[in-house]
Each structure stands twice: as structure tokens, then as C-alpha cells.
Amino acid sequence: MTELITIPGRWEFDYTYFAGEAASRFFGELKDSRRIMGVRCPSCKRVLVPARSFCDVCFQRTEEWVEVGPEGVVETFTILTAAFAGMPKPPVVIAYVTFDGADTALLNVLTGLDLSNISDAAHRLQARPRVRASFVDEPQGRITDFTFTLL
């Protein structure tokens, strides 16, 4: 019988992602003003958060900027409870929150919730609690400049 050979491999590439005009302005607002910004579609009138350059449903450019939040409501969530390579150490809560004044929900980490009992924490989050965007001490102009915290 032939001995089956395996060959080690590793992909290790570096990238620089270009955020583009709309996200760059969105991130600038986070860093300089600690404000969450959306854009209003001129056609469907939805306030889209996070900001982007066009409404993909109406295929319209979005040029009207609108401040939303900083409070909102948890729409859905999960609590990562298992460890995976490359992922943060569990438990971690991620949630979609609709900020006050927005028509779409934004994903971020939810912090400050007692996770000693996962089932109790999930039960609390299923009640659509209100949250606030809490900023880090020194915003860097990234989506990680804030997390959701329960009111």
C-alpha cells in the first residue's frame, strides 16, 4: 500500500482595505464627534445605518446625512460560547441594534452584560432591551470605537 503524503501549507497575506467615501465619513464622525451617522435614501426615504454611498434597493445615490441614536433597541443577538481559531475568547455577545431614527440595524459587540449564566443572559436579550452606543476612550475611526451597553 502506498504511503499517503501530506504537504504542509499556510496562507499568510496582508491587506489594506479601502473603506471608500461614505464609510470614511462615517468613521470620521465616530472619531471626531462620537456620532452615529446614517444616510437617507431620496427614493424610499429609509435612513440607512451604517452609512453607505447608495441604496441598493432603489439604486439611488444617498447624499443626505442624518445623525441617529445614540440609543436604540436590540433586534437580535447571539452569544458565542465555543472557542474557534482566530475568533475572540468566548463568551462574546454580538447584536443587531436599530438606533433611534434609523430604519436599518447595525452589528456590534454588546458589553457589560453578566454572562455567568448564558441562558439568563439570552432571556434578557430576547426582551428587545434598549441599549446605548458607549464609546472607547480614544476612538480610532473604526467600527470598534463603540459597543452596545444596556441602559
Add this chain to the structure above:
Amino acid sequence: MSTRVGVIGIGQTPYKRAHPELSSAELIWAAVDEALRDANVDIDAIDVIIAGVAPDALSGENGVEKTAVLGSGKPFLRVNTGGATGSSATFAAADYVASGRAKMALVVGVERMGQATSSQNVFNTVFDPIYEKDFPLTTITMAALRASMSMRVYGYTSRDWAEIAARNHRNALRNPLAHLKLDVTVEDIMNSPLLAWPIHRYEACPMSEGACAMVLAAGDVVGSRSVAWIQGLSSMTDSYAMGDRINRAEGSLVDLLTLELSARRAYADAGITDPRRQVDVIELYSPFSSAEAMTYPALGMCAPEDGPRFVQEQLADVSLPVFNPSGGPQAANPVSATGMVRIAECALQVRGLAGERQVPDVVRAVATGQGGATQFSTVCVLGAEPPE
């Protein structure tokens, strides 16, 4: 469709964690050779080859489909629509034949992710690098975000997810190609490790390797071969951003709007007016049991608010379609091939060649595909009779 299209050949390798005995080329060869034999044609009869491969990083090989360039002098395409890759590739092949550009098309989906040692890390890179990649967003957490919303909006329970998973695993015991053959109870599933609330390990798909290939033929060259006719097919896109669908009035993140619209159109082409009675088998692209529940209303099985009740109904009512006789993606999820496997399994059922997992007297079967953050949906209806 302008020209009738039928599936006349099917080849599948077994699905398992890894095939260390086969190179990627050998994996493709195994499925293609079986499909050509089943169709009783040789490679020279094939007019076009379409390969389906999802993210390259899952295999660590760029363009692993290059080894599916079989025979020379033929047009060749690669398709990647995430989880819908296999069904999208099949649709491209069907369109080639339907348009008259090819008499016979070979489609092959190959998944080589057994070579990956950190696949969830790879899956994170399929999400938006600007607003999303910094969070632990993976296929598992994406499914979990929807499962928890389904529980809140429609009242599904953890037990519902486990009941669906138990049926899928039970069915897989009759499928010699399945990767996981788990003889587990609902309680075993609910007690399996929690991956991301509310999803337990046995409610999630495994990481599987394998290849699937099919030969599609125009009606006038099918001859006396055993055939499953494509009676209807439809694919539709949706907004990528999941957050944009949370508050959408016409169908929220857990309503699978474009799967519903695809089903409506494919059913119309196939002459289906009552899918609960006119469909015998449904093979779902649902890597998680919670994702399966979202398809019930979309496929016309029940009203959205009756979803939890339908979980029990489909277990008890034998007049309803049989869901995932193969065990579905929870028993084997070779990502690049999975959508094609759904169509292949439906074709085997229609042709009466599904062996131990054969459902009696299958006249019509429905296969779904879903890709990315379900921004791609496909529905394919296969039947024993050609479309009118």
C-alpha cells in the same frame, strides 16, 4: 424554458471530513467519471463544463477547479455564490442547454475544505471588511443571529431546533454518502455543546469534503436514458446587509423573501399550485436546523406564524413532502457542492435510484440553494415528466 433540460448523469463521492487518499484532481475525477458513466456518455459529448467552487481559502488552493478542465476545446466557467455555488453552477449549465448553446453540459462542484485547519476564521473573511469583519461573525454566528430572532418573532423553541435536527440525522443513517451518521435523540442534541446561543453542535452542519457532478442534456438527446426533468428553476438576489432586512415590512431577515419569490416562480413554471400535496421530496440547503424552519413558509408549506406548528406537522403527516431524505446539509456540508447535491439527490429520487434513502413513487422533488448571508436563493423543481 425554450428547450427541455434533463439530468441524465449523477456522480458523488462520499462526503467526509477529509479525503486524504485523493488529490483535488482525483476528487473531481471520481465524481465526474461516475456522472459520465451514469449518463452513458464520454467526455467528447460534453459541450460546456461549469465548475462550482466557493471561497478558495477553504481549500488553500486558488482555482482548485482548474483540474476540472477535462477534455479540450470546450467553454469553461467557474461559479461562486457562496453556499448557493452548487445550485448556481447547475443553473448556468441548465441555461446553456436551454438556450441551445449546448446539447450536453457537465457541472461539477468540489469542496476541499478538509485541507483547512481554521475554517471559521476563513468564513469570517466572507463578510464585509469595512463594517463587519472586526466582529466574530461566522457562518455559525450568522445562523445564530437568525435563530434567536426566529424564536422571538415566531415563538420557536430550542426543542424545535433539536426536533428538526433529529429527523435530519435519522434520515442520514440511510445515506451511505453522508458524512455524519449520528444516532441521536432530541435530548442528545439539546445536550450537545452550545456553539453560539441558541445553536448546539448537533444542530449545525459538519465541515465536509467531497465532489458532486451532473450531466444535463437537451430533451432531443436524452434518448432512452433515465432522466429527471427540470420543470422549473429560479434564482434571486437579496440585499447583502442583514441589518437592512431586520425591519423590512415585506419580509424580515427570518422570512427568506427571495427564497419565497424564487419558489413562487419555479412552482409556476412547474405547474405546482399546492406544494404541500404536489411535491413528494424537498432537499433543503439548510446547514442549521433553525435555518430549515425559515424555509417552510417560503416554500408554501405554512403561514410564517404557523412555522412552529409545522415542525410537528411535518414529523407526523405522511401526506406532506419528505424533507431531506438524504439527511441534508446537517449530515454533510461540502460547501461548494452542497447546493448541487440537493439537486442531485432530488434527481436520484425522481429517477428511483436513491437506494436505501429512496422515497416511494416520487413524481416531483424540490431543491433549494442559499448563499452568503442568504443574498442568493435558488429553487429547482425536478420531475418525472418533462415540462409542458
